[in-house]
Amino acid sequence: MIYDYRVTTGTGEELDLSAYRGKVILVVNTATGCGFTPQYAPIEQLYRDYHEQGLEILDIPCNQFGGQAPGTDDEIHEFCTLHYNTTFPQMKKADVNGENELPLYTYLKSQKGFEGFGPHPYKELLEKMFSEADPDWAAKSDIKWNFTKFVIDREGNVIARFEPTADMSEVEACVKSVL
Numbered sequence: 670m671i672y673d674y675r676v677t678t679g680t681g682e683e684l685d686l687s688a689y690r691g692k693v694i695l696v697v698n699t700a701t702g703c704g705f706t707p708q709y710a711p712i713e714q715l716y717r718d719y720h721e722q723g724l725e726i727l728d729i730p731c732n733q734f735g736g737q738a739p740g741t742d743d744e745i746h747e748f749c750t751l752h753y754n755t756t757f758p759q760m761k762k763a764d765v766n767g768e769n770e771l772p773l774y775t776y777l778k779s780q781k782g783f784e785g786f787g788p789h790p791y792k793e794l795l796e797k798m799f800s801e802a803d804p805d806w807a808a809k810s811d812i813k814w815n816f817t818k819f820v821i822d823r824e825g826n827v828i829a830r831f832e833p834t835a836d837m838s839e840v841e842a843c844v845k846s847v848l
Contacts, residue, residue: 671825674773676727677761679742684760686773689725691823693847695840696727696777698765700737700815701748704791708816709753711837715844716757722848723823726757731765734815738762765812774812777819781830782810789834822847 671694672687686694695715700706716726730745732738738745742761749755765774785807786792795814799806806813816833820843829843 671773671776671821671827674771674776676729676763676771676773679746679759679761681761684758690825692723692725693719693823693844694725694727694819694821695844696729696773696819696821698729698731698774698812698815698817699749700731700734701740701745702737703735703815705814705816705833706737708833708837709749709755711841713753713755713757715837715841716755719844719848720757724844724848727760728755728757729760729765729771730762731812731815732762733764733766733812737815765817777827777830778810778812780827781819783807783813783832784830786813786832786834787836787839792834795834820844820847 672690674686676684676686678684697712699709712726716724730738740748745762746759749759764770786795799813814833818831818840819827820829822828828847831840
């Protein structure tokens with residue numbers, strides 16, 4: 670269950686996810702220098718629109734995809750607040766795949782695997798890039814790129830995974846359905 674995990678905040682404090690029991694949680698791995706970085710704006714809007722109704726956001730910066738989150742935790746936070754006026758909490762930069770991945774991500778990926786990219790201008794580029802690197806890439810549950818999102822309902826169940834190519838209106842509709 671998601672409440673069995675902990676993450677480290679951007680300020681270095683341990684956050685026990687059981688503190689979010691009864692909340693809807695959107696977990697997203699982010700990057701400041703990515704083509705999907707403008708998604709910070711609709712994610713912030715979700716937070717502003719639904720936080721009072723019980724939405725929490727776990728923003729976990731990750732530098733595993735194209736080195737697109739190269740800064741320190743403080744630099745990443747400064748970028749997000751300056752460029753996107755983010756107010757949701759930001760966690761410590763972490764890996765979401767591989768031997769050093771956060772245990773939270775091991776769990777999330779075990780609950781919702783990769784189901785393909787939705788229609789998006791980057792879809793073909795991403796698929797070509799992954800196919801050249803690993804012919805079996807689509808069958809693996811790994812996080813494929815920055816801004817992959819997981820929605821967790823109020824009971825702690827992982828109910829949806831959205832790839833970065835998903836339209837943010839789909840993410841919002843999912844969040845609204847469980848608030």
